[in-house]
Amino acid sequence: MINLSYFANPARFERLAKTLMPVLATVATILLPLGLVDALLISPPDYQQGDAVRIMYIHVPSAWLSMATYAACGVAAIIAIVWKHTLAELFLRAALPFGAAATAMCLVTGMLWGKPMWGTWWVWDARLTSVLVLFFIYIATIALLDAFDRPEQGGQAAAWLTVIGLVNLPIIKYSVEWWNTLHQPSSLSSMKRMLNPAMAADMIRPLMLMTIGLTCLAAIIVTLRMKIEIMKRKRK
Amino acid sequence: MMPIFTRMLARLTRARGLHTLSVVFFALALTAFVFGIGGNTSDLANITPGLVWAVLLLSSLLGLPLLLETDWADSTLDDFILSPIPLPALMALKMLAHIAATALPAAIAATLCVFAMAPDAFSPQLGIGLLLGGISFSAIGMLGAALTLGSSRAATLQAVIVMPLAVPPLIFGAGAAGAPLLGVSPVMPLSMLAAFTVSAATLAPFAAAAIVRMKVTTP
Amino acid sequence: MLMLENLTIARAGAIMALNVTRTVKAGTVLVLKGPNGSGKTSFLRGLAGLLKPEAGALTNAPSFHWLSAQPIPPSLETPREYLAFHAALMGGQAGASPFGINAILDTPFNRLSTGQRQRVKLSRLMVSDRKLWLLDEPSDGLDAAGLETLLTLIASHTDNGGIAVIATHQPHLWPHAETMQFGAGAA
Numbered sequence: 085m086i087n088l089s090y091f092a093n094p095a096r097f098e099r100l101a102k103t104l105m106p107v108l109a110t111v112a113t114i115l116l117p118l119g120l121v122d123a124l125l126i127s128p129p130d131y132q133q134g135d136a137v138r139i140m141y142i143h144v145p146s147a148w149l150s151m152a153t154y155a156a157c158g159v160a161a162i163i164a165i166v167w168k169h170t171l172a173e174l175f176l177r178a179a180l181p182f183g184a185a186a187t188a189m190c191l192v193t194g195m196l197w198g199k200p201m202w203g204t205w206w207v208w209d210a211r212l213t214s215v216l217v218l219f220f221i222y223i224a225t226i227a228l229l230d231a232f233d234r235p236e237q238g239g240q241a242a243a244w245l246t247v248i249g250l251v252n253l254p255i256i257k258y259s260v261e262w263w264n265t266l267h268q269p270s271s272l273s274s275m276k277r278m279l280n281p282a283m284a285a286d287m288i289r290p291l292m293l294m295t296i297g298l299t300c301l302a303a304i305i306v307t308l309r310m311k312i313e314i315m316k317r318k319r320k
Numbered sequence: 321m322m323p324i325f326t327r328m329l330a331r332l333t334r335a336r337g338l339h340t341l342s343v344v345f346f347a348l349a350l351t352a353f354v355f356g357i358g359g360n361t362s363d364l365a366n367i368t369p370g371l372v373w374a375v376l377l378l379s380s381l382l383g384l385p386l387l388l389e390t391d392w393a394d395s396t397l398d399d400f401i402l403s404p405i406p407l408p409a410l411m412a413l414k415m416l417a418h419i420a421a422t423a424l425p426a427a428i429a430a431t432l433c434v435f436a437m438a439p440d441a442f443s444p445q446l447g448i449g450l451l452l453g454g455i456s457f458s459a460i461g462m463l464g465a466a467l468t469l470g471s472s473r474a475a476t477l478q479a480v481i482v483m484p485l486a487v488p489p490l491i492f493g494a495g496a497a498g499a500p501l502l503g504v505s506p507v508m509p510l511s512m513l514a515a516f517t518v519s520a521a522t523l524a525p526f527a528a529a530a531i532v533r534m535k536v537t538t539p
Numbered sequence: 540m541l542m543l544e545n546l547t548i549a550r551a552g553a554i555m556a557l558n559v560t561r562t563v564k565a566g567t568v569l570v571l572k573g574p575n576g577s578g579k580t581s582f583l584r585g586l587a588g589l590l591k592p593e594a595g596a597l598t599n600a601p602s603f604h605w606l607s608a609q610p611i612p613p614s615l616e617t618p619r620e621y622l623a624f625h626a627a628l629m630g631g632q633a634g635a636s637p638f639g640i641n642a643i644l645d646t647p648f649n650r651l652s653t654g655q656r657q658r659v660k661l662s663r664l665m666v667s668d669r670k671l672w673l674l675d676e677p678s679d680g681l682d683a684a685g686l687e688t689l690l691t692l693i694a695s696h697t698d699n700g701g702i703a704v705i706a707t708h709q710p711h712l713w714p715h716a717e718t719m720q721f722g723a724g725a726a
Contacts, residue, residue, distance in 0.1 A: 220484035259488040395607035
């Protein structure tokens with residue numbers, strides 16, 4: 085016998101999803117092609133980096149998504165722990181793998197960008213290293229999700245690890261930055277320098293288009309994954 | 321309290337001899353690194369402080385599969401929850417038992433290794449730093465053990481969970497240990513390490529207690 | 540006295556006991572019967588507060604002992620250490636046991652038989668005075684003499700106004716007890 089009160093909230097979620105999805109889909113369908121054309125063709129090449137700078141239009145949004153997803157998971161995890169809200173656990177199941185994918189995308193584009201800039205795929209730059217640790221934490225949390233015979237235990241354990249990670253991440257970031265200044269000769273150009281602070285408006289425009297477009301796409305993917313999770317549970 | 325702590329410690333050290341194994345594992349892992357890097361004494365002297373810190377982290381993972389799993393299997397965790405003694409206090413005792421069985425012997429071994437392999441990096445603060453680090457690793461390990469309770473692949477998961485979370489104490493500890501070689505003061509990293517250790521050792525028993533309660537009482 | 544009001548206990552999403560309303564008076568032995576997996580243990584864990592009920596409540600519950608069905612592992616620990624540990628955990632005192640374990644108090648568990656280890660486990664009932672005993676398969680592994688001691692102990696406990704709730708596959712041991720059926724044939 086299944087606890088029936090359980091589906092009350094997912095039903096409400098599905099109503100919300102029904103109204104939100106078309107809006108998100110429209111925004112994403114308009115912004116992403118515009119952003120891609122702007123990023124790849126219209127925006128100017130960097131005076132130092134040339135066309136290699138175009139990787140930024142994927143790299144920066146995926147860095148943003150990896151952190152924003154973790155922050156959202158942190159909120160969901162607190163809800164899952166305090167109120168034992170099933171929907172919050174479903175969100176974790178849907179969003180954690182997406183966040184890990186965004187983090188992987190950020191790392192891979194960082195490496196692709198690093199090769200022409202530094203002549204090597206990987207440098208132990210403070211930002212890249214922090215993102216790498218974030219990726220490890222994502223992987224550990226996802227591994228917990230399915231490590232138990234009872235899925236509820238996995239959801240709760242993953243929620244706890246997400247919160248522990250949320251507390252620890254700023255400290256990790258701080259320690260890695262400190263470590264970087266200790267070991268890295270200052271002459272090596274860091275990611276900070278590659279992202280010119282006084283960026284031209286021609287570059288900010290495609291960056292914004294891509295970031296907003298990809299964020300909408302992220303919301304669509306996570307919502308769809310939640311719907312799939314709900315369908316899977318209904319079948320059981 | 322004493323019979324409780326004695327039993328927790330006995331569960332880790334008796335027969336399985338975790339305290340001896342920790343030292344043996346520490347020596348083996350360090351030797352493996354030396355085989356990988358090469359035995360050039362002056363090269364090794366420079367990296368020894370960092371090396372012993374990384375190996376200290378690895379050896380702290382050893383006792384985790386035993387830490388709560390035996391108590392879960394014979395339902396001692398039920399008795400912990402039902403005891404009038406608060407669960408976080410019992411988890412703190414558990415953490416102390418793990419520190420006594422793994423962190424303390426491994427930290428002593430690590431200090432001796434630095435003394436022998438990199439005398440220039442040896443100082444009284446080094447031993448204190450390594451012990452603080454061991455306590456941090458045990459506190460984080462406690463969380464790893466609680467989170468993986470009841471999983472069939474607990475040991476692997478514990479390593480995957482603990483190592484990223486242990487980055488700050490590793491960085492500050494190894495930084496403090498290597499400071500004499502770089503000619504800088506170890507005060508800043510050592511105080512950061514101490515701050516992390518105090519916070520982790522204070523918070524971990526509460527978090528572990530909540531996680532254990534969730535695991536045991538989930539219907 | 541122990542009062543159960545509309546108590547519903549589930550395990551892994553399956554209802555094990557639905558809307559149980561019952562008053563267990565002082566001096567009662569309540570035997571939980573039913574096949575494997577019918578929810579006797581889950582129900583006991585619910586009474587002990589180790590499993591949150593899906594619905595309903597448990598009121599007037601006195602202080603209790605909970606003995607799970609898990610046997611003591613055959614480790615190097617001795618019964619004396621085991622009982623001292625549980626006494627400290629329960630805030631009691633390891634006292635004399637009626638189960639005749641004095642001779643084996645310092646023999647490690649790995650040299651004791653299943654029945655001897657069960658006797659040591661049941662001796663935990665002596666470390667502090669509790670009105671309610673929640674026992675999961677207490678007769679497991681016991682020989683005739685051990686069984687006799689157990690029955691006498693429970694009888695004197697209930698004679699003194701105590702309550703024993705027992706999950707067992709040997710309900711015939713308590714022919715005069717109140718019973719509660721689980722699984723097939725449950726009310």
